[in-house]
Amino acid sequence: MDIQVWSDVVCPWCYIGKRRLENALDAFDGPATVTYRAYQLDPAPVPDPLPIKQVMAAKFGGPARAEQMFAQVTAIGASEGLTLEFDRAIAANTFAAHRLIAWAQTQDRQADMLDALQRAHFTDGIDIGSLPALATVAGSIGLDGTAALTYLETDAAPRRSGST
Template identity: 50%
Template sequence: MKVEIFSDVVCPWCYIGHHRLRQAVGLYEGDVEVTHRPFQLDPDGVSSGEPLLSALERKFGGAARVTQMTGHVTGVAAQDGLDLRFDRAVAANTFEAHRLIWLAGRAGRDGDMADRLFRAHFTDGLDVGDPATLATLAAETGVEDTGDGAEQVRAELARARTLGVRAVPLFLFEEKFAVSGAQPVETLVAALREVEARTAQERTVRVPGGEDCDDGACAV
């Protein structure tokens, strides 16, 4: 079964969704081919080394509101064994990070590259928009940065817009069944089984209630 996950490496719910999908694939009885697709919450974002909390406070109206939002998602992530350190995180443009994921995908390593970028941003406090940082992360993951992929990432971002993707994470099964939000592992396993049973039907599987990041904003 083919599963595409649309996400951004600076989206906390995408990190949780990425982690849960990996678990779900391990529990599912069939074969699954997962491909990571790019989505940018802030296409005009600048990698200037600004602390993420400062950017969030400016965007969402102060420290108290941001503390509430980050505390919620940090608690959810901790239950999944993920360490989100918003006090370390750096605001970044993610286009080049997505290009590395695309490059890694040519060798079937896009999941590993995405995982390393998520950890770099949310746990290690690294700037995932910085060229030197990205070069180090690519080398750590065994990805050779040939400089290719920019055109392909732009095309995939355009495809996401054409498909109407406005919030991430979004899981697209067999190019026709969609599940949105950071769903629980058991829900994703059930979705895999349901899609297997419905591959001949032309309708979308929609599972309500998952938390996500909207286009242009992320209420973490």
């Protein structure tokens, strides 16, 4: 079975869906390959790192409504064994993160990279719009962080990764 998943690193529902898919595949009794495809929920540039709670409050009608949404998704994430720390999460443009996922795919580490980036964003409060931070995440899963940073800083990288 070949599964194609379009998701964004900063989408909590994508993070939950990835965990649910992994659990379903663990119970599946046949061969399966999963390929993650880049999808940006918000491709607009993020000029300065901002707390995700501040950004979502402005987008969804104020802090009270945003807190309701955070509480719901946090509870569902917890039921799947995920820790979502929205107090720490930073709003980020995910274009470079998607490029890094594509680079990791060339080393058969795509799912590991996506997982590490989601954990960095949702649990650790790392600004995944920062190229040095992305290189550190690459290093955290055993990939060459210096090579990752070089790749991300190369103008031709988006065309090769299919992330344009």
